[in-house]
Amino acid sequence: MEYSPENERQSFRELLNQANELSTSSLRDEVVSSLYQTSQQICSRTVRFTKSKEDKKTERLDAIFTSPIWGFPIMLIMLGLIFYLTIAxxxxxxSMLANFFTWLEDYISMAFFALNSPDWLHGVLVLGLYRGTTWVISVMLPPMAIFFPTFALLESYGYLPRVAFNMDRLFKKVGAHGKQSLTMAMGFGCNAAAVLSTRIIESPRERMLAILTNNFVPCNGRWGTLIVLASLFMAAGFTGGMKTLVSSGVIVGIVIFGIFVTFAVSWVLSKTMLKGVPTHYTLELPPYRRPKFFDTIVRSSLNKSYAVLMRAIKIAAPAGILTWVFANIYIGDTSIFMYGVNFLDPFAQSLGLDGYIMLAFLLGLPANEVVLPILLMGYLSTGSMLEVDNLADLKNIFLDQGWTWLTALNMMLFSLLHYPCGTTLINIYKETKSYKWTFVAFLIPTVIAIGVTFAVAQLVRGMGWV
Amino acid sequence: MTTNEVYRIALAGNPNTGKSTLFNALTGLKQHTGNWAGKTVSLAEGSVHYKKNTYRLIDLPGTYSLYSNSTDEEVARNYIVFEKPHVTLVVLDATSLERNLNLALQVMEMTSNVIVCVNLIDEAKKRGIEIDELKLMRQLGVPVLKISARNKTGFPALLDTIDRMIRGEISTSPYAIQYNDETEGKISQLVPNVKKLVGDRFPSRWIALRLLDGDTSLLDEIQKRMHQEEESTWNTVQKTSGSHLENF
Amino acid sequence: MNLYEGNKGDRIRIKEVAIEGVMRRRLLDLGFVPGAVVDVLKKSPLGDPIAFRVSHTTIALRKEESIKITGELIQDDNE
Known part of the structure; x- marks a missing residue:
């Protein structure tokens, strides 16, 4: 037979038909059971078992880590411990990094002036690019370098699958997979990394749920905003230890609300868009193994922290430039930034926010870390991002802009619920290979963020609480 | 043998077998993430230098089998069958050899350039599990090495075995599972037709078996790959014959 | 009896896996094959899933699956 593409397709079709005729379901079982029997035979000839204590060790540890009484408290303590280690x-x-970069900036600026470079060049490169990028590095790098290795240690120890085992029932109720608890925990560090980590969930439907809802756990980039706002406005009437307690309480409340939204959205999605896609669930609980500390830490810092940081910088750099340009290019006597603020203000006011906050969130799409610096830049009309060291000063800046506790609360809620950052969206696209699902991942949180803040603002104002 | 050649070594294994630990221990920090033909899943790659050769290690996704039940399984399977690594290392967990052997047997149906690494032997020893690797080697018909990736033991022998397999000093005779008469009958009906289409480029018995198993997407993949292969000019490993298992 | 009905410490020899499709494959891969002996290890704190010991590994299954895997209880005097 002469070769031609048509002939080839034809013969492939014939082969397929022949195979389909011969194939039966009992044959498929036969194939697997032959394989299994062969393994068993070979093993029985080559492996000898004697009694040992090691199995008992895993059993004893499991009796604690998955115990009906201790299982959940231990999980909470572990999670709390990771956060504490990360934040503290x-x-x-x-701050050392931030000081270093500020110190360096002075010299860079001096070099620019010495070379008589135009102001706009200094503005774009130093006040825009350099400040934006170094801000992200100093805010992101230290927590990442603590969070990811700690997580990796728990993983290589074998604890994480136990968390999935403990939590599965809750996730099953909303149609999700117990391993989603792990991707959520990872999300506290970085949603972008967490989206990649959803690969541990094998069944496609549950994996999609985990991807679409991951954003509702606040990542490292949003912790800062939440902590600052909670301690400035939510615990304003308290001092000392009580203040810390109240602001921690508010943050825990916000996180719990985020988890509640995760469950609610998972449940709705599994009843609607992701209905009926088949589910399969198995979870291996490997024996506990003492991790190689040094290797694990070096490896996870290099792989995860470095990769996340590089991506963030790639995005923060152009965002820094863009923000500077917006703030410093004037049309008439109004900057582009202010046009944006004025345009967004009426809508933002209905959500209990203001135009500056809304624009900061929009410009902060690349990385949540830059939202607060952009906001301050706008409020102080300085034309470049900046950090305020003194919290009291910060509060005065906000109060001067007419902030109330409602503004703070709704900014926290919006931060918790709004669209995923640019890096996360890119990763969602990479993982799903679908514009549709990437768009859904953008749309769902956005709608929820707007809906919730709108409702809260209307309720609080309607009741005359502010 | 030529020097400074680059050889591709794929690592296959169940999840939690320490496959990635082995990969990390061998490649150190010389790693990057590469995209492979499927392009949906990226695989970690790293390199090892040994005796003037460079081994490019590819860390395939950890899977329980290679029956393409999931994307990961498909990626691992496609790599072994279509990208034809010079050697496939199958990493087994010594503490659950029975289940892990399933995967080794499946890989051995796909390629004969297989080395079996029994990992976590320190763990197995603690639990009173003894594995007779010489017997296992004779049973399987491919090199079997005991290693502990965590403690970096058994690496010299492993690298040496890879080296000798690449140089063609080791020839293997992988254990072929015998299915029942009915299945074997159907396989032999299909094999000639498969051979006619793909020649010796891909393992025909394995393809026949997968087709009988109802894996219909495989043929599309084969068609796609055959066209790719005509366009590119890569060197597939030259199988040498003649020497026997006793050589190592 | 089915695996879901097993109590902690029970050993069950599998007779039938009444599940189809990918999940069946996965279970077979993991060693839940007719003839295999499974130990019931423990329930999750919330009652589901249940962890089983099969071919020297620990695998947790949800009720939906474990209820469809049937077998017979083995009297085991050794342990």
Whole structure:
């Protein structure tokens, strides 16, 4: 037979038909059971078992970690411990980095002036690009460098599958997979990384749920905003230890609300858009193994923290430039930034926010870390992003702009619920290979964020609470 | 043998077998993430230098089998069958060898350039599991090595075995599972027709078996790959014959 | 009896896996094959899933699946 594409297709079709005729379901079982029997035979000839204590170790640990009484408290303590380590441990290195970059900026600026470079060039490159990028580095790098290795240690120890085992019942109720608890926990570090980590969920439907709802756990980039606002406005009447307690309480409340939204959205999606797509569930609980500390830490810092940081920088750099340009290019006597603010203000007011906040969220699409600096830049009309060291100063800036506790609360809610950051959206597209699902991942949180803040604002104002 | 050649070594194995630990231990920090033909899943790659050769290690997704029940399984399967790595290392967990062997047997149906690494032997010893690797090697018909990726033991022997397999000093005779008469009858009906289409480029018995198993997407993939292969000019590994298992 | 009905410590020899499709494949891959012996290890704190020991590994299954895997209880005096 002469070769031609048509002939080839024809013979492939014939082969397929022949195979389909011969194939039966009992044959398929036969194939697998032959395979299994062969393994069993070979093993029985080559492997000898003697009694040992090691199995007992895993059993004893499981009796604690998955116990009806201790299972959940231990999980909460572990999660709390990771957060504590991340937030407390990151503070000092973060401010050291920030100081270093500020120190360096002075010299860079001096170099620019010495070279007589035009102001706009200095503005774009130093006040825009450099500040935006270094801000992201100093805010993101230390927490990442603590969070991911800690997580990786728990993973290589074998604890994480137990969390999925404990939590599965709750997730099953809303049509999701227990392993989603792990991708959510990862989301507290970085939603973009968490979207990649949903690969651990094998069945496509549950994986999609985990991807679409991951954004409702606040990532590292949003913790800062939440913490600052909670301590400034929610715990305003308290001092000392009580203040910390109240603001922590508010943050925990926000996180719990985010988890509630996760469950609600998962449930709705599994009854609507993701209905009927088949489910399969198995979960392996590997034996506990003492992790190689150093290897694990180096590896996860290099792989995860570095990768996330590089992506963030790639996005923060253009955002820094764009923000500077917006703030410094004037049409008439109004900057593009202010046009944006004025345009967004009426809509933002109905959500209990203002035009500056809304524009900061929009310009902050690339990375949640830059939302607060952009907002301050706008309020102080400085033309470049900046950080305010003193919290009291910060509060005065906000109060001068007419902020109330409602503004703070709704900004926290909007931050929690709004669309995923640019990096996360890119990863969602990479994982789903679908514009539709990427758009859905953008749309659902956006609609919820607008709906919730609108409702809260109307309720609070209607009741005359502010 | 020529020097400074680059050889591709694929790592296959169940999840939680320490496959990635082995990959990391061998490649150190010389890693990057590469995209492969499927382009939906990216695989980690890293390199090892040994005796003037470079081994490019490809960390396939950890899977329980290679029957294409999931994207990961399909990616791993496609890599082994279509990208034809020079050697496929199957990493097994010594503490659950029975289940892990399933995967090794499946890989051995796909290619004969297989080395079996029994990992976590330290763990197995603690639990009172003894594995007779010489017997296992004779049973399977491919090299079997005990290693502990965590403690980096058994690596010299492993690298040496890879080296010798690449140089054609080891020839294998992978254990072929015998199915019942009915199935074997159907396989032999299909094999000639498969051969007619794909020649010796892909393992025909395995393809026949997958087709009988109802894996219909495989043929589309084969058609696609055959056209790709005509366009590109890569070197497939030259199988050498003559020497026997006793050689190693 | 089915696997879901097993109590902690029970050993069950599988007779039938009444599940179709990909999930069946996955279960067979993991060692839930007719003839295999499964130990019932423990329930999750919320009652579901249940962890089983099969071919020297621990696998958790949800009620939906474990209820469809049937077998017989083995009297085991060794342990």
């Amino acid at each position: 441990g990151a503070n000092v290195p973060s």
